[in-house]
Amino acid sequence: MDKTKEQFDVVVIGGGPAGMLAAGRAGELGAKVALLEKNDSLGRKLLITGKGRCNITQAEFNDQEFIKTLGKRSKFLFSSLAVFGPAEVIEFFEKRGLKTKTERGGRVFPVSDRARDVLKVLEKYLKESKVKIFYNVEIKNIKFEEGNIKSVSLHPVKSPRSGVAGSEFNRVKEGEVIARNYILCTGGKAYPATGSTGDGYQWAKQLGHTIVNPMPALVPLKIKETWPQEAQGLSLKNVGASLWQNGKKQTQRFGEMLFTHFGVSGPIILDLSQEAGELLKKGSVELNIDLKPALNAEKLDERLKRDCQIFSNKNFRNYLPELLPQKLINPIIELSGIVPDRKINSLRKEERKALAKILKNLKLTVTQLLGFDQAIVTSGGVALKEIDSKTLRSKIVSNLFFAGEIIDLDGPTGGYNLQICWSTGYAAGSYAAQDRMV
16 A cells, blocks of 8 residues: 555454455445455455355244343344345355355355355455455554544555456555554454454454453363263263352253363364353352253163163173163263173162263363464454444444444354344444445
8 A cells, every 4th residue: 555545335354154244235335445354365254154155044933032042141132134134145155156054043144054155155246345454464553533533554565466357466564554444354353363353342452442351151161070082072962051059050052062172072062161250259060961962860760770681791891882872881881880890680679770860960070261363253353332233333432333243242153143243243344334435
């Protein structure tokens, strides 16, 4: 930019899902739009969502149920979700050639199972909307006067390059962009290797906004016990998981989980992680795994009693594969205290009931949440009370909008968090384009 000033109607900062949709929408409405991205490509984090498959939204619930699932802060999303909710997101991608499918639990994926195909749709949308993309740029300074952002100074962070068709990077040392409106879509702090390093929080704070302390969310749990290392890589489906503190159950989930070298992960564990983090601030936290949620303790004991007759000639170790995956056999033998070579028809009633209790309440001790480098999203961010829920406009800076993970709103696994990005990005782009400079 050779220290020259470029003027736009809307400048979007951050090329993640919220930023791409906001920029594309503003451009679609006729605004002259610049999209600023510090990486050399767009959608870095988008490409790793859903293990590279990209769970684009959640289609199982209507808008009211969707909001209820998100919890107490979710009413903030009501207006933007009503305009651009899951049905509109699916239509947006389908209309642009991306076929989708809905899997168990309302999770919506591209038929191709390729996150890159989702990104291609968004890149094409930006091109059609004539959005000018600047890669490899970081914010050097935000000029703020009389309640408004006047301009944003930039400097390159890597060798400039031309991006996707329709994008442009001006080959210069530094420059400045001026716009009527600005949209901050820099994401949170989760997966910092993708560029989500929390820069936007500092800029928002400098502009007068309150930042709710960012914390890792949807993150694996580290466990005190060492035996889960023996089960590393084992995925369990249709199990229950609950958090306990001071002998009281705090919350529970049902679904799929995974044992890892440090503890536990998987959808239901990730969904429990935020509350686990809050509970850890108050004291010790116990995680109970129900390996047989379809049977209550009495019914499970009846099954074990029958098995002791049916498999009477088997020893305990050779019988356990009837109940459990191979990787759990040694841990359960150790926890039960039953001699592995004993014939199962010799088990006493007390031993049988103790085994049933372990299968229904496999106890683990949570020591900590893993950090932002393992978190899927960030909990916390720009305080919702300082953002207009309909327009996503700042209540403090008149020409500033927010969208995506930077705001203090997050949800469980299953497409909820990308839907937050789509809905808020669409709303911010729409309203930011309404009063144009040119």
